Amino acid sequence: MVARDSATNTRPHQAVTAPVENIQLGVLLAIGGYGIFSGQDAIVKWLVTDHSIWQILFVRSLTVCLIILAFGRRTAIAGVKRSPNKTSLCVRAGLILMAWLCYYTAARRLALPDLVTLYYAAPIFITVMSILFLKENVTAARWLSVIVGFAGVLVAANPSGRPELWPALLVLVAAILWGGAVILMRKSMHNESSLTQMLFSNGLFVLVCGATLFWTWQPADWFSLLLMVTLGIGSGIGQYMLYESFRRAPASVIAPTEYTALVWAVILGYIVWQDLPTIPGVIGAVLIVLASVIVLVAERKKKQS
Template identity: 65%
Template sequence: MTPTTSKLTDNAQWGVILAILGYGIFSCQDAIVKWLVMHDYQIFQILFVRSLTVTIISLVVGGKRGIMGVARSTNKVGLLLRAALLLSAWLCYYNAAKHLALADLVTLYYAAPIFVTVMSILLLREKVTWTSWIAVIVGFVGVAIAANPTGRPEIWPALLVLVAASFWAFATILVRKIMHVEPTINQMLFTNGLFAMISAATLPWLWQTPSLFDASLMIGLGLASGLGQYLLYESFRHAPASVIAPTEYTALVWAVILGYLIWHDLPSHTGIIGAVLIVASSVIVMMGDRKAKAG
């Protein structure tokens, strides 16, 4: 089960499937975080339990080899930078959520795949096909329609979301750069172990003893996060960052499903149209990749 260093494969369609599943699990994570934040738990407390759970899982899966892999890694600077970017994105996103309507928040954050596509050209020298550009545009239009934002957001919270999106995009690019030499389990162990230590330092001032149910949710959050991270990291072994980027839009589809199952929220007509466009964006990428291989 422990992933090992391997060459990147050309099976981009498999990478897209893994990414869609990963973002679906991340939608479960967002639903749990929403529940916990609504019950007045602090972000760092939630992050601590989540990261500690993922770290324990990574230690169990990776064993001594995982620990030694992190200790001997020659990519510590890259891993540290990526962890800092992810932590910053997390904090910016959920702090902005306190001031923006959810529709505005979602619309602004989904600029991230566009950032990934641009960065993949500038930093990774990847060749981005016209189908990838169309997919990104279609996906963004779908998000805008589904979110149906009203009014102009406050400038600083809006900027926080865009900063979070750029941080996430840069972190995604770093995954691609080091994936061929850094096993998935090493990245998970390093990032989440660091998150656990940083958030633990805040607990004496922020800790709120959770109920049994809420504690279970926090642990479940860690399980969901660990599995989601694993699937997403593995997806980058099979496909370029610019191909994976549009699949992030499918998280909104998962969110619609979870919203109905948990809070009995039904999507509007614009939500349905947006969801169709979001799914179409990933289909365009897969069809374009298949055509490229056939050519």
């Protein structure tokens, strides 16, 4: 938060007071956020066939920035101006942007099962990096949650054959980049509000993607533009939920909840396209849910002891 100094009419940057740790709320926020991101992936998959990812990201990020400026302009702008972590915020925004580009570039070449399986190595990278860089104490229950969740993804995705090497490497790079962004997000939570971080990263996306529009923009009808704006609204809500989740729970606890996005994808697939899940999909979904339950139960017992 930024405290106002009435004598000088300035608002020096102060450390943001972190909420009291609440593991259960953090996990629920993360599950909801990843659910929204699953919807975002579905919309992007729809749009990317006719529009460049740069164009989609520009409209999406511009929408997020406008929402932030409409509801939290003073706090967000003041936070960006007075942030002592501008370099870290720039690096994190760059990591997220590169992860997006790698993931959706690979999506053009890889079958969805291979794409999903490879990308969901991200929670493992996050858990390892949380030990190396955040010095978090990753319990046996958290490791078990990651392993069970990844096993669920393997079963549900049921990858067919060996994926092409180059796109596969792009997905793994995307997973590592996202893991690094999450670690930087967690490190800056005590100094930056969620709105400040969102304005910083999405503002950078607008600038970078906007610079490419001279050669990447493709004519869009009103329906496509509406989808892009809807993408931005949903993305803003999802980002806020995810940032707040990392303010309330350790990164290694939140990481396994990313697997729940596959469950959301199955639900959306049935609602939108009437695609019924396969038996491996059901088994995998059960394992994924079990992964989140393991860490929730373990943290509750730890809190009560």
